[in-house]
Amino acid sequence: MYGTHPFYMGKAFDFSWFGVFTNIANAQDWYVTNIPYEGLVNLATHATGGVVDMYIMTGSGPEEIIHKYHSIVGNPVLTP
Numbered sequence: 001m002y003g004t005h006p007f008y009m010g011k012a013f014d015f016s017w018f019g020v021f022t023n024i025a026n027a028q029d030w031y032v033t034n035i036p037y038e039g040l041v042n043l044a045t046h047a048t049g050g051v052v053d054m055y056i057m058t059g060s061g062p063e064e065i066i067h068k069y070h071s072i073v074g075n076p077v078l079t080p
Contacts, residue, residue: 005073009065019057019065026050
């Protein structure tokens with residue numbers, strides 16, 4: 001009934017966009033570290049085990065990435 005869909009997206013240096021969706025059923029921790037004076041963001045994840053399905057999507061804009069993401073996980077459901 002409940003679940004998470006770890007997904008992030010960003011813009012590459014050549015102005016194209018990318019998205020990464022990680023599908024894993026085991027317990028996991030995500031660590032995001034921002035280094036503002038260097039302009040860097042570090043992302044680390046740790047899982048207790050299991051099989052990982054990782055989807056890497058590329059596109060020309062964020063709308064294209066979100067469309068590809070929704071084709072994998074399905075469209076959002078409106079809550080009552």
